[in-house]
Amino acid sequence: MTTDTAPRSIGYAQRAPIKPAPWHALVAWDMFFNGMTAGLFLVAALGELAAPQTFAPLARVAYPVALGFLLADLLMLVLDLGDPFRFHHMLRVFKPGSPMSLGVWSLTVYSLPLTVAAVLSLQPGGTVFEWIRRVAVVLGLLPALVTIVYKGVLLSTSAQLGWRDARWMGGFHASGAVLMGCAQMALLASVLGSGQAAQVLRAGLGVLVVVHAVPSILVTAALWPVPEGVESRRWQRIAAILLIAGGLLLPLILVMVSGAAGWLVAAAILILLSALGSRFLLIYLPHYSA
C-alpha cells in the first residue's frame, strides 16, 4: 500500500462523459447500402453521359440494382429506429442544419428519379420512355450526390469519441461510394460480358483507388491516436491497416497487373468487402472508445 497524501479523485474523472450512439450493425449496413445505391447510380449515369454506346446497356441493368440497394438501405434505416412506426416523422420538418434530416430528404428525392429510371430501364426502348428515362437519370444526379456527401458528415458532426476527430470522414464516405459504384459496374460488365466497358472501368477503378486513398489515410491518421486507457482501440488500428491493404493496395495491384476478367472481379469484390468492413469498424468505434 502506498502512502499518498495528495487527495485522490475517483469516480468520474476517468470516464468519458459521452454516451455511445445507440447505433450498431443495422446502421453499418445502412451506410454500406447507401454507398452501394448512390455510388452505382452516379457511376452508371456518368457512364451513360460520357459514352452512351459503351455504358448505356450496363446502366439499364445498374439502375434496377441500385433501386434494390436503396430499398435495402431504407429498410435498415427504418428498422434501426427506436420506434420504426414513426419513420414518417422524419419528413415533418426539413432541417438542412441536421445532416440526418438532409440525408433523409436527399434519399427521398433521390428515390423518385431512381425508381423512374429503374422501371423504364426494364421497358423496351420506346422514344418517349427513353427520353423520360434520360431526364430521370439527369434529375437524380444531384440528390444522389447529396446522398453520398451527407453520410460521413453525419458521423463527424457529433460528440462521439473518434468520429468527432475525423474531419475527412465525409470525404471518406463520399469517394468511397463512387469507388463502390465503379466496383459494382465492373462486376456487372464482367458478368454481362461487356469487354470494352470492363476495360474502361478497370482503369477507372485504378484511378478511384488512388483518389480514395487520400481521405482513407487522413481518416486513419485522425483516428490513430488511442486515448489513454482505451486498449480496445488498439486492435482497430490493425483492422484499419488490413482494410486499407485489402481494400486499396491489393485491388490496385490486381487491376494494374492484368486485364483478365477474373482479376477485375477479384479487385471489385475486395473493394466492396473492405467498404463493408470499414463501415462496421467506424460505426462501432465509439463503443470501443468509451
Add this chain to the structure above:
Amino acid sequence: LTAVPQAPGAANGRPTGLLERMIAPFRRGQPPPPQPVTGFYTDTTVCIGCKACEVACKQWNQLPADALNWSGNSYDNTQTLSAMSWRHVKFVEQFPEEGVRGQGSGVREDGADRQPLPVVSPPLPLTPDTSPLTPGRWLMMSDVCKHCIAAPCEHSCPTGAILYNEFGNVYIQPDICNGCGYCVAACPFGVITRSDLDGHTHKCTLCYDRQKDGLVPACAKACPTASIQFGPIDELRERARRRVEELHGRGVTGAYLYGDRATDTYSALHSFYLLVDRPATYGLPEAPFNPWLHMKGDYLRSLLCALVALVALFVVLLLGGLP
C-alpha cells in the same frame, strides 16, 4: 406544446387509427408566447447527496426505478443520467490513498480488493481546497440536462421533436421523437439516452408541465439545502456570481461557475454549476465542443472528395469509352 392537437376520438391523448397516426405529426399549432427564460443553478458546495432531487424527479415524472445495483462507486447507484433517470447525484470521494484504499470505482466486484472502511473523521472547517493539509473531502453534484443555449441535440434532431419551449428550455416532444438516436450521438455531456421501454429518447424537461402552472421543478422544490435553484436565468447567474465572490472571500479560491458564460467552442448553459474542482472530476467535459462548428468544413471536404472522384472517373469513362 401545441404542435400536435388532440384528434377527435383520441384515446388517452394519442391519435387512433393508422391514418390519424400518419397525419397527426404533420399538424401544427400556434407556439405559446415566449416567457422569461428559466434554468437551474446548482451550487455543489451545499449538496449533501441526499438524492431527494432524484426521487422527486422520478416521482413527479412517473419514471421507473432503475439500476439499484452496487456500483462500487461510493453512494452512486444510478451511475448515469438516462432515459429513466433525469437527475443523477454524483459522489466524489477525495481522500488520501492510505485512508480509504478500495473505495470508489477501483473496488473489484469479487471483493478481492475490499478493505475495511475507515472511521469517519469529524468534519473539518472549510479550507482552501488546494491545501496539502486537507485530509480529504466529499464532492457531490446533482447532474441534469444542461439545457444548452445552442443545443447540439436540437440541431441534430431530424424530426423536430427537440425544440426550445417558451421558457427557453430544451424539450423533447415525446409524441414526435422516433428514436433515431442522433441526439444521443450529438450531446457532449452524455445526457440523452434512448429508452429500452418505448424506443424514444428522454431527458429532463425542466418540469415543463409544472412551469406552465407556475410551479417550481420537482427537484428544486425537494432540494433541502437549496443546492438546486430554479428561476429566471439572469437572476440565477447574478446570484451565482455573488456566491462565488462570497466563497472566494472565505478562502475557497477554487470556486468557479461552469457553463455560466459562452466559450469559443460552446454556448452558455441554462443549467449551470458552481464547482470547486476541475470539471472532469465531476464527470463534465473540460471544454465542451459544439460539433456543429465543424459541419460546414466537413461538408466542403466531403463534397470536394466526391467531386474529385466523379470528375476523375468521368474523364476516364469519356476517354476510354469512345469508339
